[in-house]
Amino acid sequence: MSFNAGVVGASGYTGAELLRLLAGHGDIDVSVVTADSNAGKQVADIFPSLAGAYAGTELVPFSAEAVAGLDIVFFALPHGESQRFVPLVIDQVAHVVDLAADFRLPADSYAEWYGHEHTAPAFIDRFAFGLPELFRTEIETAQHVAAPGCYPTASSLALAPLLADGLVEPTGITVSAVSGVSGRGRGLATPGLFSEANENVVAYGLLHHRHTAEIEFALSHVAGRAVQVLFTPHLVPMTRGIHSTCVATPAVGGLSTASLLARYRDYYADEAFVFVLDEPPATKSVLASNAVQLTVRFDERTNSVLALGVIDNLTKGASGQALQAANMLLGLPEAEGLSAVGVVP
Amino acid sequence: MSFNAGVVGASGYTGAELLRLLAGHGDIDVSVVTADSNAGKQVADIFPSLAGAYAGTELVPFSAEAVAGLDIVFFALPHGESQRFVPLVIDQVAHVVDLAADFRLPADSYAEWYGHEHTAPAFIDRFAFGLPELFRTEIETAQHVAAPGCYPTASSLALAPLLADGLVEPTGITVSAVSGVSGRGRGLATPGLFSEANENVVAYGLLHHRHTAEIEFALSHVAGRAVQVLFTPHLVPMTRGIHSTCVATPAVGGLSTASLLARYRDYYADEAFVFVLDEPPATKSVLASNAVQLTVRFDERTNSVLALGVIDNLTKGASGQALQAANMLLGLPEAEGLSAVGVVP
Amino acid sequence: MSFNAGVVGASGYTGAELLRLLAGHGDIDVSVVTADSNAGKQVADIFPSLAGAYAGTELVPFSAEAVAGLDIVFFALPHGESQRFVPLVIDQVAHVVDLAADFRLPADSYAEWYGHEHTAPAFIDRFAFGLPELFRTEIETAQHVAAPGCYPTASSLALAPLLADGLVEPTGITVSAVSGVSGRGRGLATPGLFSEANENVVAYGLLHHRHTAEIEFALSHVAGRAVQVLFTPHLVPMTRGIHSTCVATPAVGGLSTASLLARYRDYYADEAFVFVLDEPPATKSVLASNAVQLTVRFDERTNSVLALGVIDNLTKGASGQALQAANMLLGLPEAEGLSAVGVVP
Amino acid sequence: MSFNAGVVGASGYTGAELLRLLAGHGDIDVSVVTADSNAGKQVADIFPSLAGAYAGTELVPFSAEAVAGLDIVFFALPHGESQRFVPLVIDQVAHVVDLAADFRLPADSYAEWYGHEHTAPAFIDRFAFGLPELFRTEIETAQHVAAPGCYPTASSLALAPLLADGLVEPTGITVSAVSGVSGRGRGLATPGLFSEANENVVAYGLLHHRHTAEIEFALSHVAGRAVQVLFTPHLVPMTRGIHSTCVATPAVGGLSTASLLARYRDYYADEAFVFVLDEPPATKSVLASNAVQLTVRFDERTNSVLALGVIDNLTKGASGQALQAANMLLGLPEAEGLSAVGVVP
Numbered sequence A, B, C, D: 001m002s003f004n005a006g007v008v009g010a011s012g013y014t015g016a017e018l019l020r021l022l023a024g025h026g027d028i029d030v031s032v033v034t035a036d037s038n039a040g041k042q043v044a045d046i047f048p049s050l051a052g053a054y055a056g057t058e059l060v061p062f063s064a065e066a067v068a069g070l071d072i073v074f075f076a077l078p079h080g081e082s083q084r085f086v087p088l089v090i091d092q093v094a095h096v097v098d099l100a101a102d103f104r105l106p107a108d109s110y111a112e113w114y115g116h117e118h119t120a121p122a123f124i125d126r127f128a129f130g131l132p133e134l135f136r137t138e139i140e141t142a143q144h145v146a147a148p149g150c151y152p153t154a155s156s157l158a159l160a161p162l163l164a165d166g167l168v169e170p171t172g173i174t175v176s177a178v179s180g181v182s183g184r185g186r187g188l189a190t191p192g193l194f195s196e197a198n199e200n201v202v203a204y205g206l207l208h209h210r211h212t213a214e215i216e217f218a219l220s221h222v223a224g225r226a227v228q229v230l231f232t233p234h235l236v237p238m239t240r241g242i243h244s245t246c247v248a249t250p251a252v253g254g255l256s257t258a259s260l261l262a263r264y265r266d267y268y269a270d271e272a273f274v275f276v277l278d279e280p281p282a283t284k285s286v287l288a289s290n291a292v293q294l295t296v297r298f299d300e301r302t303n304s305v306l307a308l309g310v311i312d313n314l315t316k317g318a319s320g321q322a323l324q325a326a327n328m329l330l331g332l333p334e335a336e337g338l339s340a341v342g343v344v345p
Helices: A013-022 A082-089 A107-114 A121-126 A132-140 A150-164 A211-223 A257-267 A315-330 B013-022 B082-089 B107-114 B121-126 B132-140 B150-164 B211-223 B257-267 B315-330 C013-022 C082-089 C107-114 C121-126 C132-140 C150-164 C211-223 C257-267 C315-330 D013-022 D082-089 D107-114 D121-126 D132-140 D150-164 D211-223 D257-267 D315-330
Strands: A003-008 A028-034 A072-075 A095-098 A127-129 A144-146 A173-179 A229-235 A242-248 A274-276 A292-299 A304-311 B003-008 B028-034 B072-075 B095-098 B127-129 B144-146 B173-179 B229-235 B242-248 B274-276 B292-299 B304-311 C003-008 C028-034 C072-075 C095-098 C127-129 C144-146 C173-179 C229-235 C242-248 C274-276 C292-299 C304-311 D003-008 D028-034 D072-075 D095-098 D127-129 D144-146 D173-179 D229-235 D242-248 D274-276 D292-299 D304-311
Touching: A003 A013, A013 A028, A013 A315, A072 A082, A072 A315, A082 A095, A082 A121, A095 A315, A107 A121, A107 A211, A121 A127, A127 A132, A127 A211, A132 A150, A132 A211, A132 A315, A144 A315, A150 A173, A150 A211, A150 A229, A150 A242, A150 A257, A150 A292, A150 A304, A150 A315, A173 D173, A173 D242, A211 A229, A229 D242, A229 D304, A242 D173, A242 D229, A257 A274, A257 A292, A304 A315, A304 D229, B003 B013, B013 B028, B013 B315, B072 B082, B072 B315, B082 B095, B082 B121, B095 B315, B107 B121, B107 B211, B121 B127, B127 B132, B127 B211, B132 B150, B132 B211, B132 B315, B144 B315, B150 B173, B150 B211, B150 B229, B150 B242, B150 B257, B150 B292, B150 B304, B150 B315, B173 C173, B173 C242, B211 B229, B229 C242, B229 C304, B242 C173, B242 C229, B257 B274, B257 B292, B304 B315, B304 C229, C003 C013, C013 C028, C013 C315, C072 C082, C072 C315, C082 C095, C082 C121, C095 C315, C107 C121, C107 C211, C121 C127, C127 C132, C127 C211, C132 C150, C132 C211, C132 C315, C144 C315, C150 C173, C150 C211, C150 C229, C150 C242, C150 C257, C150 C292, C150 C304, C150 C315, C211 C229, C257 C274, C257 C292, C304 C315, D003 D013, D013 D028, D013 D315, D072 D082, D072 D315, D082 D095, D082 D121, D095 D315, D107 D121, D107 D211, D121 D127, D127 D132, D127 D211, D132 D150, D132 D211, D132 D315, D144 D315, D150 D173, D150 D211, D150 D229, D150 D242, D150 D257, D150 D292, D150 D304, D150 D315, D211 D229, D257 D274, D257 D292, D304 D315
Parallel strands: A003 A028, A003 A072, A072 A095, A095 A144, A127 A144, A173 A229, A274 A292, B003 B028, B003 B072, B072 B095, B095 B144, B127 B144, B173 B229, B274 B292, C003 C028, C003 C072, C072 C095, C095 C144, C127 C144, C173 C229, C274 C292, D003 D028, D003 D072, D072 D095, D095 D144, D127 D144, D173 D229, D274 D292
Antiparallel strands: A173 A242, A242 A304, A292 A304, B173 B242, B242 B304, B292 B304, C173 C242, C242 C304, C292 C304, D173 D242, D242 D304, D292 D304
């Protein structure tokens, strides 16, 4: 059987990535694709890469009518817009998967980190936090999903086994992560220009990057108590990829790299997309795939635990994870339409 | 039903790309993977990107026994090695697809462009030139296929409609093409280092690049008479992609860009992987896909025809094309396991 | 002695490059730096790279008064703006060097290639075409200079020795060139984004790119008769650099690669910035320098001459060349403040 | 007056960078350039970028005789070779500046981090640790200098003001740093290939990277007591640049970002190459320059201090710093021949 899907906001990168993935999905048909400023154009006009799968598909303006009745609607809008538009359609479609930050956090946390009140707080509870490996039960029992951000996905999965078992302290955790430039989206701004971003590494969002809240939310859920993280993101000159370097302080004695690796392998034993490696993971290994690759070390010298994780920010960090959650909402195999194999080289 | 395949030479980039593509192919099982210097290791040790599909698959040393009886064997060895090894197994397997340059050209042409005699000339005739769009009949009636090079694929497809119809002169054609660095392969050499190739464009193989012979071979086949090309390749700082810029002199009057675009669309109307665009094609649009994107212009001012073509050098320019041909040899749908959608951004 | 200079339009890339070069020039002091939208900020706010040389230098709005009386004023504005502003100040300063396209071409040629009439045609004759190696006499006797574009610089210097001596036909010349993305400038547009330009090659301005007119202008000057070129530019994923690949048809017999190389070395024997190499030149070798590197080949097989040239588009292709011309206007050593050594790796 | 210099090991990247910088130095002449495997070739054969400054300079094999009597000899050999060759010449030249790791650390620390005994321990004390901003007195009173590594330079300068004043704890410090690929040098190895390093971020040297010892050595010197650091380096897809992200725990109360920034500005007030910015520093801003750019933050939420530093790994992180120290040894102005302006874009 086949489900009808809508993609709202298809002229951005997460929208394009959704369309790329859905082109290879056997049980979901893309019925409606919206893009306000580009409405009237064809998908292949905006992304010639999609010509092979969406010949003739026209972008229509978003409206509740346009998507009403669909089995699932993906919102791939800039952050802040979903809280305006989701309420208009949420009761007219079977499932919503939101890729923005709008429905990931509790209203008070949202207000604290985003600096303004949420405009549709009553809807937040209807969304599960869409990180399947850590919130599978929640997603399975939810009707709608808010897919988490790219940095939170990589960082939370890298640290979760440590916190789930109380192996490290819940405070004093540092996360230094780097992202490919596509994480900035397709909007026009000087730092996103090739001539600015190429041959350049620069940190941003110091101390207060909003993804901190999601990392702490996910890890607190896993730990069963409040987790606090100092998160420092950086832009690096590549298009896709997140690499998260996490350091935590042991809360128990007797740790070793071997025992931690074993613990990680056990923790993720049933996961289709998580791979625990002996060697440091490379972002390139997961390019264009939904895979997560992790490793972990215990440093006796400084009494620290070092955990590393990589994902593709647009796939596992956005559209792939959204599709993984959508499969769950629709009762399809969780991995359908998703590859765990990266494009290398 | 399912066919058993072997991949000979899996520690190089075309081998890795074959394994990536075959991981998503429903009717071909990878039974044997060889790699001499890396024999004994696992596929995922060499390419962690493949961990999600080849867990536990071990690389074995090449031998005739190792591949005997397989339905199809892909040779992804460095140029020159196939003529040593193919004769040992060609009669013990149903089909061979060679990705090297060894069986693409007639023996005399091979000797002229490669500077030495072919060591297995008697086997050359058993291979069809594996460019399906231009040699479909030959492939369909062949038992074995020699997949053409990356530059010849992009350049021949960009120029073929012009020469098939006698619209341009068969001499005085210039092809200026650029390639991503993966076209150099995975061998160690200074020009392949990141610090040398990054932020750098340099031409190489001036006047005598061996792919000239394949371009001329393919286009002469299409034109029905000898075609001569001055081909200048360049390395550019990207991993994948070929862009071919071709200029030819009209042989007939009355040309226009509109009529040429129409002619191209007609010529490739039945092709699953060829897309004729109004706008200049971008290599990124075909990244990791088997697609070819083309456009064409008539310049009245200089009385020239300009044809542009892009492919991914490792997919349509190597392993994807090899799989496309393999599908034909095995009687499978030509596009099975191959995507026409590029990874963008 | 020391001259006072103004830089008009310092928030773009050619302005920044001028400031970088002038920081190391012993006889020119930067007295005035203008940048309308960024006026009031400091140079180091816009370009922290310049903090070491322009601490405290404030950007002021452009006005005739601001630059009146200066020894030399560099206009680094977007194309089209110089013809508005240069007339306001040209008689109040000793010398103007314009980096835009506004005063490079005769008025009729400008109108033809730019699609609109020049708004200050009376001023064009007061500017020499600022390519010192080919227009030295004109620059030495001029008061003002219009520095040529990046593609015309690389392409004209690559072809000039052939046309100066009548060695090739003046028609049927093809130039296929690639540029780093900084050639697009610092303006915001989707194709300039890292995520669009990275891992991508795409042609643009097919048949009608405006630099065609400058290449033809410069080469016609050298040849003493009309030269016609089909010019195809491409964007490649690097920040700086131009590589120009030129093919022409011999007009005389008896050519050889050796004789052509010797001819090139002789033609440029007195030039400080032109280097004729035996091997293909690499854009990286001239990075951030004012050098031009060239090579040339005769192909007997196709009866063609192949000429290759590389420059840094922002240095020799813009601000370095502007400074080279400024030195000439001011009676300073032509190479002062300019390096012929590239930043490698 | 002019000093005669030798560059030992000029076919690697630090050698090439030294030659680039020395080409613009008014008081040092390069008299001897050695390169064993490339001996007999010309400098411009290996690095065409240097053709403009070293026309005709031939590479000679290294020998004590070749450099005897020189005023200064730079050793730009792979780590481990200097301890073999420096003893042969150190008493026959006025000054040695070693760019390798051989004479940076005390013999016991060297043995601990490098895994084998130092073969010329008696010579170590004759070298000052060549980080002028932190070891100026030592350099001024030394005859020879061991220039520190790239990561230690960026990381130590980013953290020094905190430790000099006892503002942070000497333990529990984490340094997560990224380097451009040129930091690997010019040797051939698969991870250095463009197709491996491009679009890729990967950590390496987990827990035990040898630069840890230098960071701890420099900071312990500054702090006056033992400092311990967990250092995690990563390779990112750019050619040049180091970005160091450091987190430490306050040892005193009452910190604020404003007071820390003021402290940093005061600490480095007399330094020509250190710039303290309000905004996060970008590696690109220091490209090809000897500048260091820093910022610092106090995070009240997690009670942490975050310090960021950037350098060009080949200039301030190697050859530029070596030249800065050489100027000091020779009694020249410390900044001579060195630029504080980066190549942007």
